[in-house]
Amino acid sequence: MGISRRSLFGAGAGALAAPALLSGCGSSASGRKELVFWQFYAPTPVGGSPDVVKQSQWFSKMVDDWNAQHETKIRLEYVTVLGNPKLATAFAAGEGPDIFLLSPGDFARYYNGGVLAELTPYMEPAAVKDFFAPNMATRTADGKVYGLPMEIEPLAMFYSEQAMEKAHLAESDLPRTWDQLLDFGDKLRTRKAPPIMLPNLQGYYQNFTWYPFLWQTGADAVSHGHSGFDSAGAKAALKLWQDCIQTGIAPRTSPVPDSDAVAGLGGGYATMSLSGIWTVAAFKYRKPKYRYGVIPLPTPAGGTPRTALGGWAFVANARGKDPETAAKFCVWALGSMEQESIQRVVDWCTVAKSDIAPRASALAAGRKAGGYDHPVMKKFADEIFPTGRGEPRYPPVVYKAISDAIQQCEFAGADPAAQARLASDTIDAYLTSYRGVKIL
Numbered sequence: 001m002g003i004s005r006r007s008l009f010g011a012g013a014g015a016l017a018a019p020a021l022l023s024g025c026g027s028s029a030s031g032r033k034e035l036v037f038w039q040f041y042a043p044t045p046v047g048g049s050p051d052v053v054k055q056s057q058w059f060s061k062m063v064d065d066w067n068a069q070h071e072t073k074i075r076l077e078y079v080t081v082l083g084n085p086k087l088a089t090a091f092a093a094g095e096g097p098d099i100f101l102l103s104p105g106d107f108a109r110y111y112n113g114g115v116l117a118e119l120t121p122y123m124e125p126a127a128v129k130d131f132f133a134p135n136m137a138t139r140t141a142d143g144k145v146y147g148l149p150m151e152i153e154p155l156a157m158f159y160s161e162q163a164m165e166k167a168h169l170a171e172s173d174l175p176r177t178w179d180q181l182l183d184f185g186d187k188l189r190t191r192k193a194p195p196i197m198l199p200n201l202q203g204y205y206q207n208f209t210w211y212p213f214l215w216q217t218g219a220d221a222v223s224h225g226h227s228g229f230d231s232a233g234a235k236a237a238l239k240l241w242q243d244c245i246q247t248g249i250a251p252r253t254s255p256v257p258d259s260d261a262v263a264g265l266g267g268g269y270a271t272m273s274l275s276g277i278w279t280v281a282a283f284k285y286r287k288p289k290y291r292y293g294v295i296p297l298p299t300p301a302g303g304t305p306r307t308a309l310g311g312w313a314f315v316a317n318a319r320g321k322d323p324e325t326a327a328k329f330c331v332w333a334l335g336s337m338e339q340e341s342i343q344r345v346v347d348w349c350t351v352a353k354s355d356i357a358p359r360a361s362a363l364a365a366g367r368k369a370g371g372y373d374h375p376v377m378k379k380f381a382d383e384i385f386p387t388g389r390g391e392p393r394y395p396p397v398v399y400k401a402i403s404d405a406i407q408q409c410e411f412a413g414a415d416p417a418a419q420a421r422l423a424s425d426t427i428d429a430y431l432t433s434y435r436g437v438k439i440l
Helices: 005-010 013-017 050-069 085-092 104-112 125-130 133-139 161-166 178-190 204-216 232-246 261-266 278-286 323-334 339-352 360-368 375-387 396-411 416-431
Strands: 033-039 073-078 099-102 153-160 272-276 292-295 307-310 313-316 388-390
Touching: 033 323, 050 073, 050 278, 050 323, 050 339, 085 104, 099 104, 099 323, 104 133, 104 204, 133 388, 153 161, 153 204, 153 261, 153 375, 178 232, 204 232, 204 307, 204 396, 232 396, 232 416, 261 272, 261 278, 272 278, 278 375, 292 375, 307 375, 313 323, 323 339, 339 360, 375 388, 396 416
Parallel strands: 033 073, 033 099, 307 388
Antiparallel strands: 099 313, 153 272, 153 292, 153 307
């Protein structure tokens, strides 16, 4: 019997005592031993864009290299979205994959559920230290590693140079503060220019893009084991996004996916878009001649520059038939001190995609190879990345309380102060009985 749906979705302490899980590990039709790797890159779906093809090729080469050297083979299985109930449902049914990609937002759920295999025994101490601490913190527990980041993805504001020129706006008009962001949006509206695009679809991604605005104020959702959400900072951050929607400077519904700034800017739907560093590669492969720029996220008066450091990690199923080999694969792929492993990270972050490499050695090698010479990549690496904090690993109840507050303020015109209190009460009620990995 697999772990229960309730245990996985709630990620409480009771999940730690769950019985062993089955996994996708087994034998192929040819009789060879095989581990299944769920991810959303390969094999490439028919009609994939050039950037998606590059990313698929990276995954395929990695697996081909492993399979050529090892008796136990890896099979890639394409899953459209991993940050949804499909993965939890698979584990609940005893059909979870042997290896999969996991975001920080889901770490607590799967760690508390006893799903994640420890990777530390297969890593050199130097390799553990090679990963940047702010990004690695949300993949560890009690000093032990349970996930290896393949990338670091800071957020920023992308803007269209063409749209700026048509609206007769100069670089000096670009917003550096929250007040300037609202003024900039007003200028776009009065000049009938495309608006500012903020992620507005409820979910983990919207929360991820909103958190930096909370942190810029010095506030936090959880602090010292209690809610910190009923704070002036949380209310101000909720009010900012509410103002953007309620005044019409950001659309209530987006004509393109929230994370696709290339479609938003390049399609003429937006002058400015809140997005991540992955957008650089998307422009490179999809609209290489398009003129765009990037600025750090605007900050409130007296606030501190902050961005969120997102990105996915390789994790191994602790309850599979061969968790040791699954863990060894993750380390071989991303967490070894071998040059092949380091170069694989460089290639992912500077060729297949455009990300900050999660390892100091890989970032240095990427810089040396020119991977961060592009002006936007250089700005991300030198100016934006240093202001980052790892994407939080809030349990589902905490995430949902914050998500509901954002949505209510944006689209129902709710009072930010009341929503901050409501979310804070929900978080505190949950934390009184929470037993699990430390909330970061």
